[in-house]
Amino acid sequence: MKSKHIRHSLIFFLVIFFLIPTAVSSSVEEYDIPLMEGEFADLGYGYYLNVLEVDTYSETTRLTITYYGTVLSDGYYSAGDDFYYEDNALLLEFRIRDIYTVDYTDYVLLSDVYLYNYDYSTDTRTTAETRDASTDYYYDDTYSDSSDEDAFLGLLTLVIIVLIPIFIIRKAGKKRKQKKAAKMAGQAGSFTAAPQTSSASPKKQAPVPSGTKNVVIKSAIQYKGASILYKIKVENPSQEPVGDIRVTLFVPDVFRLKEGDKTISMLQPGEGKTVTFHIRPTGECGNCIISGSIRYYDYSKKKHIQLDLSDKMVDIVCPVLRTVETDEYTWREDVSDMLIAEEDTRDLDIPAENLFDMSTRILKDMNLYMIPAEVTSTQQLFTGVARFYAEGVSGLRYAAYVEVVGKRKSRLIIKAWAEKEEALTGFYHKILEEIEKRTDVKLFVDDSVTNYNINNTTISDSVIQRSNIGNGKNRCPNCGHETKAGEKFCMNCGEKLE
The missing domain is CATH 2.60.98.40 (DU1608 C-terminal domain)
Structure with a gap:
């Protein structure tokens, strides 16, 4: 009994002795x-x-x-x-x-x-x-050329540390089993032990399931003017076709997403196709996570499979601007090599002069310098054009253009420039958000509105006054003055032509 305790104590001290170098050496690993x-x-x-x-x-x-x-x-x-x-x-x-x-x-x-x-x-x-x-x-500021040798020596040391205690323990256990077997044989005397049989049937090894992901998904985000393009490419590397592919995108409430689902009918083996989502911000700044999922029918497994897309982070940068004075000639040179985004609104029930004053004041409040505006005002028509310029704290250049045309009703044209796509997206939508808050009018163009033309007559709603369908002539609905094709305002009274 005493020799047994001595043997166990020796094993314990050997394990402690070999583990101490491991604990010491672990503090000098490279930090990645x-x-x-x-x-x-x-x-x-x-x-x-x-x-x-x-x-x-x-x-x-x-x-x-x-x-x-x-x-x-x-x-x-x-x-x-x-x-x-x-x-x-x-x-x-x-x-x-x-x-x-x-x-x-x-x-x-x-x-x-x-x-x-x-x-x-x-x-x-x-x-x-x-x-x-x-x-x-x-x-970590240093690089050691002997890192491969250190890693090999560390691995060799760890293997030796693990194997030596295991070898000692197995050796001691084997001797105990031999002594126990000899003791049992002596007690059994002349009896012959029957061979051991196992009544339990052998366990079947569960088949390893094949990979549940039978498609390859690649995604990328591109800033494109007023929109953010989220492109997702689906590839079929397997030997069987996949079909009924539906890609769904989930965006936070700070974005506008017209179509949240895109479909691909079929992908043959080795084929790949790309779907593109157009996302528009609402003026909020910061980092946002965009997620999604893909669902498709796997013909090799005869079932539908759904997978989650890896999350993507979208960075909407709203610049901190500082006013920088310039002139129109310099302004035109600067915007010639910058990226542009443009918005053309529908008719707004706001007098043109009031809308122009409000829009220019908003941009000046954003620390943009306004070049002297060009204003033309008559009893029938008002036009106003203003150009703006500023720089960000990091030195990036920004520019804007506001044009208002109309009289009792008005049309607003907004253009914005920046040196980088991601900076342009945040800057442009910040302008729209500030104008929308003060006018309570959504400035975005509704892509679902469609105009139909029949014999040079434009039908924009279900009510037609003074209709002249088929006569090939257009007249102002207010004064009856004959207008030419392509004119947006009546040259006689200034009324907006539908």
Whole structure:
């Protein structure tokens, strides 16, 4: 009995002895940060690192640095590239170590991360807290050429640590079983033990189910003027066709989505097709998650299968503007190489002069500089044109154009320019939101409204006054003056022509 306790104590001390180096060596592992597509990292004091896109096919990723919604840095990086950003408040650098996919989710792996926040007591964006400039965040700033050798030695050490205690325990257990068997044989005497048989039937091994995902799904987000395009490509890599494919998109209430479902009738083996959703913001700023699902009929399994799409993050940037004076000539040169979005409203029951004054005042309240307006006003017709210009805190240029035509009723034309698509989307819809709040009129064009033309006569509703269908001539419904095809306003009284 005493020798048994000594043997167990020896095993215990051997296990403890070999586990101590493992605990010590684990504190010197390299520090890597995996971020999935659509994820963002809080850098502190309003700074965020955003992973907007991860493309494992081209092994590139799109990373941005934002400060309270304002984009400070935006670029595409490949595996092995070094990222560096520095301003008067933040220093961030790291290496793109790898780009990979796990469970149909794309990741980017960051290594050698170095984050440094400067003293906020000297910055104009300081809060009640201050920070010592000597304090920095350091994750890993060195790169060892012997990392592969260290990893191999660490793995070999771990294997030895695990195998030695297992070998000792198995050896001791085997000796105990031999002693017990000899003791049982002595007690049994001359009796012959019957061979052991198993009454239980052998268990059938459950078949491994084949992969439930028989399609490959790729998605991408593109900012296109006033809209955000969400493109989803469905590919069929299997040997059987798939059909009755329905892609459903779920967006937050801060977006307008006309069609939430898209269908694909059939995908033959090796075939792929793309569906596109047009999403329009409502003026809200910040990061929003867009999700969705796909449902299709798998002919190989003879059943419908539904899968969830990976979430995508949409960044709506509403710029913080500062007024910058300019003239019309410089304004025209600037907008010639910028991106544009445009909206043309239907007739509004607002006097043209009032709508023009209201619209220009709203844009000036957004810190846009207004170039002297061009106004023409008669008893029959009012036209007003105003041009605006500003710059964001990050140096991006923004411009706007407002035109109002009419008299008792009016038509509003809005144009907006920016240097980047994502900046244009937020800037443009912020203008529309501010005007809508003050006019209580939805400015978006309704795509469901359709006009029909018969013999140069336009029918816009079910009530037709002074109809002249078939005579080939158009007349003003107010004064009866004959008008020409294509005219929008009566040249005699200024009435809007339907």
